[in-house]
Amino acid sequence: xxxxxxxxxxxxxxxxxxxMLLLFAVSLIPQSMVQKNASASAHQLDADExxxxxINFWDWSYGFDNHTDxxxxxxxxxxxxxxxxLLNPYRNVQKYEGEETYxxxxxxxxxxxxxxxxxxxxxxxxxxxxxxxxxxMVFPYFQLRQVVSWVFFGLMFFMLAxxxxxxxxxASLCIGLAIIxxxxxxxxxxxQFTPCFIISFAAILFxxxxxNLTFDRGFAFCAFGMMTQYFDxxxxxxxxxxxxxxxxxxxxxxxxxxxxxxxxxxxxxxxxYASLWLVKLVMVTLFTDYNGLADGLGSFxxxxxxxxTENVSGxxxxxxxxxxxWDMVTPGATGAIALAALAFxxxxxxxxxxxxxxxARLLDSAAYLAVAxxxxxxxxxxxxxTTIHAYFQYRPLVVFFAGIFLFALEATPFKNRNLLRK
Numbered sequence: 001x002x003x004x005x006x007x008x009x010x011x012x013x014x015x016x017x018x019x020m021l022l023l024f025a026v027s028l029i030p031q032s033m034v035q036k037n038a039s040a041s042a043h044q045l046d047a048d049e050x051x052x053x054x055i056n057f058w059d060w061s062y063g064f065d066n067h068t069d070x071x072x073x074x075x076x077x078x079x080x081x082x083x084x085x086l087l088n089p090y091r092n093v094q095k096y097e098g099e100e101t102y103x104x105x106x107x108x109x110x111x112x113x114x115x116x117x118x119x120x121x122x123x124x125x126x127x128x129x130x131x132x133x134x135x136x137m138v139f140p141y142f143q144l145r146q147v148v149s150w151v152f153f154g155l156m157f158f159m160l161a162x163x164x165x166x167x168x169x170x171a172s173l174c175i176g177l178a179i180i181x182x183x184x185x186x187x188x189x190x191x192q193f194t195p196c197f198i199i200s201f202a203a204i205l206f207x208x209x210x211x212n213l214t215f216d217r218g219f220a221f222c223a224f225g226m227m228t229q230y231f232d233x234x235x236x237x238x239x240x241x242x243x244x245x246x247x248x249x250x251x252x253x254x255x256x257x258x259x260x261x262x263x264x265x266x267x268x269x270x271x272x273y274a275s276l277w278l279v280k281l282v283m284v285t286l287f288t289d290y291n292g293l294a295d296g297l298g299s300f301x302x303x304x305x306x307x308x309t310e311n312v313s314g315x316x317x318x319x320x321x322x323x324x325x326w327d328m329v330t331p332g333a334t335g336a337i338a339l340a341a342l343a344f345x346x347x348x349x350x351x352x353x354x355x356x357x358x359x360a361r362l363l364d365s366a367a368y369l370a371v372a373x374x375x376x377x378x379x380x381x382x383x384x385x386t387t388i389h390a391y392f393q394y395r396p397l398v399v400f401f402a403g404i405f406l407f408a409l410e411a412t413p414f415k416n417r418n419l420l421r422k
């Protein structure tokens with residue numbers, strides 16, 4: 001037990017050192033090698049809208065956040081020193097009298113005119129830079145998006161195929177259908193939206209291909225949490241816990257208490273996610289003149305509404321956050337109908353399982369519903385950012401859908417997930 005605790009304590013520090021070394025390594029790429037494509041990227045983003053909505057203009061779930069994608073590319077371009085890896089400097093939107101400007105204008109000023117950075121963004125690792133900066137040697141922004149979409153769909157189909165082969169076609173269909181509900185066509189073409197899903201797909205593949213190995217999966221979920229903290233720009237972090245956890249419940253069917261598995265896995269994931277964040281803030285505080293801990297913890301308190309701030313207190317509630325997120329899936333009256341339909345499916349499935357297999361089996365199967373509740377809990381804690389940025393922060397609902405579909409599968413003749421395997 002002492003050795004296990006020691007391992008958990010040391011893991012985030014080891015991961016933090018590795019993460020910082022990787023950022024420093026790509027900072028050594030000469031600026032001249034990324035200059036051309038960084039400039040092309042700035043102009044491509046400037047020619048587009050700041051929050052374009054493709055396919056369906058009236059539906060915000062089809063919206064991109066080009067402000068953040070611009071920031072991602074600019075931060076990758078700015079990564080020239082070890083200090084840059086810690087402080088994440090960028091040039092912010094400039095205010096000129098009588099002229100409306102955007103982050104893309106600031107990026108053009110930075111990359112074409114050599115304007116100075118004037119803002120730092122220390123509370124995120126921005127680990128995506130270890131991939132984006134090297135890719136800028138070859139691709140401008142829109143080609144970057146295309147490559148990212150190939151990775152997204154390639155991993156997704158490989159994951160669903162592996163899940164179908166090992167746990168059955170119907171289990172794979174449940175996960176695939178859940179992904180469809182959160183608009184993968186948009187996720188796949190955004191530098192900001194893809195990391196959590198790519199991590200989730202990779203995590204599921206890891207669990208599937210190591211299912212016959214004996215080791216503490218808590219360390220795996222801790223690693224999933226740290227990877228999320230390192231790469232994600234706060235979009236759908238709980239998905240990297242919920243989706244792999246649903247698959248792990250399918251794999252670990254012999255577990256005596258699935259709820260204990262859920263609690264241990266979530267605790268390990270949350271520890272990895274939070275601890276690597278604190279390591280980043282401590283590194284900034286120790287190795288620069290900036291107080292990273294004050295910045296990060298202050299932002300956290302403001303975001304969860306612990307400290308009342310102007311226009312925040314009383315405005316954002318857990319119920320309001322869920323409604324805002326649900327409206328992105330299916331707005332208006334259709335949203336209420338869809339939610340009622342899901343409630344009906346859960347009720348009927350529960351009744352079938354109870355009548356045919358008994359209360360013990362019902363309680364066992366309801367573990368999928370417990371995991372499905374994770375995004376609801378997440379929205380309740382982070383109601384402010386969920387409400388403000390619902391058009392992309394609604395996507396943890398993929399766990400909600402997948403959990404309900406897998407619970408309903410337990411009530412069908414196809415609950416034996418290996419039914420189609422010979």
